[in-house]
Amino acid sequence: MSTINSRDLYNYECSDRGLLLPLISEYTWPKPVRAGLYFVALLYCFLGIAIIADIFMCAIEKITSKTRKVYLSSATDNQPEVIEVRVWNDTVANLTLMALGSSAPEILLSIIEIVGNKFEAGELGPGTIVGSAAFNLMCICAICIVAVPSPEARPIKAFKVFVVTAVWSLIAYLWLLVILVGITPNVVDLWEAIVTFLFFPILVIMAYVTDIERWGLKFKGADKKKQIELGNFQPGESSQKQLRDEYFFRDGKVDKDSLVQFVREVKKYPGLSEEDAALLAATKLVESQPHSRLWYRIGATRQLAGSRKTKPQVSEKLQEVSAWEKLRRAKKAALASTLKTTVPPPKTTTTTTTSKKTDKETKMKGGKRSYPADHGDHLANMPAVENIKLPEIASPMSSTGTDWTKIIASAAIKRQVEEAMDKVYDAMNEHPDAPTLGKPLVPDSQKNAVFDFEAATVAVMENVGKVKIPIQRTGRLDKVAKIRVETIDGSAEAGQDYVKIQEVLEFEPNETEKMIEVEILNDEQWEPDEEFFLKLNLVSGEEDGVELGRINVLEITILNDDNPGTLMFKKRGMLVQESVGTLQIPVIRKDGADGDVSVSWKTHDKSAVEGKDYIGKEGTITFKSTEVEKLIEIEIKNDFVPEKNEHFEVELLNPVGGARVGKINRVTVTITNDDDFNSIMNRMLLMTNANMDKFQVHTESWGDQFKEALSVNGGDTENATFSDCIMHVLTFGWKLIFAFVPPPSILGGWLAFSVSLIFIGIITAIVGDLAAIFGCLVGLKDAVTAITFVALGTSLPDTFASKTAAVQEKYADNAVGNVTGSNSVNVFLGLGLPWLIAAIYHATKGQKFKVSAGNMGFSVTVFTVCAVLTLGLLVLRRYLGIFGKGELGGPKVTKYASAFFLLFLWLAYILLSSLQIYGRINTF
Known part of the structure; x- marks a missing residue:
């Protein structure tokens, strides 16, 4: 029977590789x-480092978010405006600080x-x-290039700063070669460590100088957007408007005017509560505000843990509302771009518009939800279409494979300039103080043949057989x-409800x-x-001289x-603001549309x-055969006098033509005073700001920190996923x-910066021991x-973080x-600082600080x-059309x-460096 020597209990294989570990004998x-x-402990400590680095970067975010007050002149009064x-x-x-946060x-x-190691150089x-530099430059760039959906491309905006840092990154590693292989x-030496x-x-100063464009004593005036970010407003400009246009919120809070505009948009989606609108507003603010890489890094760590x-987590319904609102904003941006380049400003503002667009609901297939169209906004290039039923935005593919998202986007881009101008007129005429604009002539129809339908909607009987559409x-x-x-x-399918049509019509001079004859199938x-x-649709190859009209669907x-049919109101009550202008009450025709x-x-x-609060009295509306909806328009008068809510009723009576009046034959219209509206908006402003406070990356108290630490998803259990629960259990101790x-x-x-840095140092020391012992045990x-x-x-x-940002x-x-x-x-601090410490230590003892150039020199x-090849590829991607002219995507x-x-370059780096470390390749 062999005996165990007491010396062997503490002197066994790989027991001497750590500074702190092992804590007990593993003999x-x-x-x-x-x-x-x-290995498991190493992975667990990586999680711990990620979590404490999250706190460390929150402290950095707090430090770098420090603001100063800037006083601006105002065009409206003598009081200066103050922004931060x-x-x-x-x-x-x-x-x-941010580089230190990610590389600490x-x-x-x-x-x-x-x-x-007693101030001797190590290898870990x-x-x-x-x-890490190789992985970041090659692998992260590769992942980000692929992450961007094709054919979109993402260029680097601050390219001059990128060039400076790229050159310095090459200088950094070339400098290592110079001092380790060339000079000494x-x-x-001490001077080499000091220079490193x-x-x-020096890098920080050069990058800063490049960023503010003062290099070579040259100064380039910042554009207005840059001035807004830096506070360099021109005297007399309306800084409030500039701030609002740029989505710049004082103290990180939304201003009331911006909230009003946003709520007007999303409240057109039916069944949306004030709380939902406030949460959506907070979500929109988080999305609209500029984010640093640090914000994405914190978000990635929290997603992992x-x-x-x-970022706010919203329900499926609110996600659909947000998607709908984003689609509308994209269409408006496209229209604004079209107007900016093709439409001259109107010469007169005295003509009264002859028609009003109507707020209608574009219904989803199946009738579960409704997507309302804005005043003057049109979906799928159908300005007069009142009730087009579309599939859900969240699931754009129809049963036949038709991609509705592409149809909508394509039609929005091709919309006529006249329709775009209609939107501008209607939007401006909604405002009580805006002048009424006339509509300029649009000459496109003078040079092109314009095709469209005579009406946007028709209704036919199932037993009609065949119907001719002009x-x-x-x-x-x-x-x-x-x-x-x-x-x-739509809800009707070809082959079951009607005979599919796909043909080309030729019009003679x-x-x-x-x-066009459409056959209806009666089952x-x-x-x-x-x-x-x-x-x-335009015929491929014969688009010249032909265009689609306003009603092409x-x-x-x-x-x-x-x-x-039966004629009735859609609902029994309507709530409108006093400043709405023209109220439009829909009357629908159900259970038939014949005659x-x-x-x-x-x-x-x-x-x-x-006469005092509204202009109405009486009138008649007529439904032609197959028409299923009409509007009663009543002008609401805004007297700008604070008063209580007022209401009146509208009644349907005396139907003619065989129709009858349905159950909802009266509608009560309540006119809310703007003071009540302001009260609602103030309440929503408070709720929005409260939601915004929840999404600050840092916490305000120890109580908040412990509450978040003890709860999955920071206490938001309603939106916690299964993976959130698993990772919360794994990281609970940390x-x-x-x-x-x-x-x-x-x-x-x-204070948080300093304490969290100490924690990072402790865990990093443990990681160093774990990695060294693990490598020893597996032969690395x-x-x-x-x-x-x-x-x-x-x-x-x-x-x-990089993938999400991409x-x-x-x-x-x-x-x-x-x-x-x-x-x-990483080189200047991660190597320069410890080398400086070690060089000073050895200099005081009259010794030389030795660093082996073998492994380090070859790896560098x-x-x-590989870095030169990677940077060269990024530059080519930026300037060549074959890559999409962007560093990412394409x-x-x-x-x-x-x-x-x-990825090949990274694998080549790993392989060659490993072969050299094991002596398969000669060193310098």
């Missing part, structure tokens, strides 16, 4: 078990390793820095013109109308009214019977008085420990472990723009070559080719 543990436990602008320049913040583990690992810290081989460290402030999110031609008539006609499924079974669409409703019918309407005074870090609200964030040298496991583990949050941001700056700067900082050389083939090339 009797099987080697595979030890390796597995150390950031003290920290974005570029300086990115290269100092690598930098501290290098410092701790040198101090722990420098290897991690170079390996295998030795770092001083490169860091199941913590409180930086297609009219206006504009230019002196030549042959062709137009394609096709059917699109001076021919103004043709009929002799009762079913609700169904609809499908008839759409006009026709809704055909198949009715179940042939009754004249011409009419119905009279009459107003009845209640607390609101005709969260509880780190909740003791002082909140960033104390001392401007500096420290340098290989550093450039693989440790580099990947510390870079994982950055990977998720998808959500308009530019590539937050995704890859600061990778080169971060790599430079390979990395530098056509699918070239973006995947670029990504594979970068």
Whole structure:
């Protein structure tokens, strides 16, 4: 029986590789078990580093968000306006505190390793820095290139700053070669360490100078957007308007005017409560505000750990409302761009518009939800279409494979200038103080043949057999013109409810109308009214001289019977603001649409008085055969006098033509006073600001920190996912420990900065031991472990953050723009600072600080070559059309080719460096 020597209990394989570990004797543990436990512990500590780095970066966010007051002249009064602008320049913040926040583990690992090795150079810290730089530059860029949906491209906006940091990143690694291989081989003198460290402030100064465009004593005036960000307003300008236009919110709060405009948009979606609108407003603010890479890094870490999110989480319904609102904003932006380039300003403002667009609901298939159209906004290029039923935006593909999103987007782009002007007129005429604008002539119809339908909606009986639909031609008539006609499924499907049509009609010269025959299939079974669409398209290759008119999509409703129908209001009550202008009350025709019918309407005074509060009395509306909806228009008078809510009634009576009046024959209209409206908006403003406070990245008190640490998803359990719950359980211990870090609200964030940095240092020391012992147990040298496991583990949050930024941001700056700067900082701080400490220590003893140029020199050389190729590819992607003229994204083939090339470079770096470390390749 063998005996165990007491010396063996503390002197066994790999027991001497750590500074702090192992804590107990592992002599009797099987080697595979030890390796597995150390690997799991390494992964767990990577989670801990990510979480404490999150807190560390929250402190940095608090520090860099410090503002100063700027006083601005006002054009409206003698009182100066006051805004707050950031003290920290974005570029300086990115290269100092934010770079330290994302690279703190690598930098501290290098410092701790040198101090722990009695001021002798190690391999784990420098290897991690170079390996992390390689992963960040090549792998993260590859992931971000692929992440951007094709064919979109994301260029780097601050390209000059990127060039400066890219050049400095190459200088940094070339400088390492110079001092390790050239000037003093295998030795770092004190002056070399000092110069290496001083490169860091030089880099920051050069990048800052480039950013403000003062290089070479040249000054380029900032544009208005830049002036708004920096507070350089021109005297006399309306700074309030500029701030509102740029979505700039004082103290991070939304201003009331912006909230009113947003609520007017989203409240047109039915069934939306004040709380929902406030949450959507907060969500919109978070999306609209500029975000730094630090914000994305914090968000990625919290997503990974199941913590409180930086972005609001909304229900499926609110996501659909948000998608609908974004679609409308995109259409308005496209229209504004069209107007800016093609439409001259009107010469007169005295003509009264002859028609009003109407607020209608564009219904979703199945009748579950409704998507209202804005006043003057049109979906799918159908200005007069009142009841087009579209599939859900969240699921744009119809059962037949038709992509409605593409149809809508294509039609919106091709909308006529005249329609765009209609929107402008209606939007301006909605405002009580705006002048009434006339409509200029649009000459396109004088040079093109214009095709459209005579009406936007028709209804036919199921047993009609075949129905002829007229297609009219206006504009230019002196030549042959062709137009394609096709059917699109709605709730009615081709082959079951009607016969599919897809044909080309040819109009001879001076021919103004043709009929298209649609066959309706009668299955002799009762079913609700169904609809499908008839759409006009330009014929491929023959688009010249031909264009689509205003009504190029026709809704055909198949009715179940042939009754004249029932006439009634849509609902029993309506609530309108006193300043609404013209009230439009919809009257619908149900259960049939055969023949011409009419119905009279009459107003009845209640607390609101005709002539004083509204202009109404009585009138008649007529439904032609197949028409299913009409509007009663009543002018609401705004007397601008504070008063209580008032109401009146509108009644339907005396139907003619065989129709009858339905159950809802009266509607009560309540006119709300603007004071009540202001009260509602003030309440919503408070709710929105409260929601915004929830999404600050930092916490205000220890109580908040412990509450978030103890709860999944930061306490928002309603929106917590299964993965959030799993990760919360795994990281609960770390969260509880780190909740003791002082909140960033104390001392401007500096106390949290210092304490969290200490925590990062402690965990990094443990990670260094775990990595070294794990590598020893599985037969990996420290340098290989550093450039693989440790580099990947510390870079994982950055990977998720960059991918998210690549998808959500308009530019590539937050995704890859600061990778080169971060790599430079890693060298100048991560190597320069510990080398300076060690060089000073050895200088005081009259010794030389030795650093082996073998592994480090070769790894740096390979990395530098790969970095030059990577940066060259990014520059080519920016300027060549084949790549989409953007560093990220572009056509699918070239973006995947670029990504594979970068991944190949990274694998080549790992392979060559590993072969050299194991002696398969000769060193310098």
